[in-house]
Amino acid sequence: MSKQKPSVDLWLQEAKADASAANCGMYLIHNGTVRQTARAAVREGVLDAPPVTGMTFGYDAEKVAQAVEEARSLPGIGYVRVWLNEGELALGDDIMLVLIGGDIRPHVVDALQHLVGAIKTRCVTEQELH
Numbered sequence: 228m229s230k231q232k233p234s235v236d237l238w239l240q241e242a243k244a245d246a247s248a249a250n251c252g253m254y255l256i257h258n259g260t261v262r263q264t265a266r267a268a269v270r271e272g273v274l275d276a277p278p279v280t281g282m283t284f285g286y287d288a289e290k291v292a293q294a295v296e297e298a299r300s301l302p303g304i305g306y307v308r309v310w311l312n313e314g315e316l317a318l319g320d321d322i323m324l325v326l327i328g329g330d331i332r333p334h335v336v337d338a339l340q341h342l343v344g345a346i347k348t349r350c351v352t353e354q355e356l357h
Contacts, residue, residue: 229312232321238308242328247305251328253335254306257343259322265355281356282316290350298327298342303334307342311351322353 235256242254262269265276291309298307306328312321325343329335 229314229316229320232312233310233324235324235326238324238326242306242308242326245306245328247328250330251305252330253332254326254328255335255339257323257325257339259324259343261316261318261320261322263318265357277357279318279355279357281318282320282322283314283354283356284311284316284322284351285313285353286311286346286351291346294342294345294350297345298338301329301334301338301341303330304338305329307338309342309346311346315356 235258239254242248242251261279261282263278265273265279267273268276291311295307295309298304304327306326308326310324312323316322323346325339325346327335327339327342329338
């Protein structure tokens with residue numbers, strides 16, 4: 228059972244109404260989804276990795292909050308918002324949404340990579356189902 232995904236359009240409206248908007252020249256959104264190709268095949272080149280049929284996903288809210296605060300402190304970043312799903316997810320289900328707003332493209336791209344990386348390595352537990 229997964230959670231209801233928030234509206235990205237609403238998120239962008241809220242971000243642009245935020246006090247930080249005057250200093251944000253770019254917003255980037257990451258939408259991670261459950262894919263059929265196993266992580267071992269994509270990341271490690273394991274050719275015979277069985278296809279994924281779903282995923283069990285969870286997260287540590289305190290660690291996520293710390294990662295968000297870390298991202299907010301990066302150069303040029305004015306706005307950060309994160310939503311994470313949880314439970315048993317099917318192929319195509321949304322795993323996470325991350326919205327980053329900042330002054331210039333390099334800062335926003337770097338912050339998005341930094342935050343998604345931190346979430347994936349420090350904050351979540353995920354088990355592929357086969």
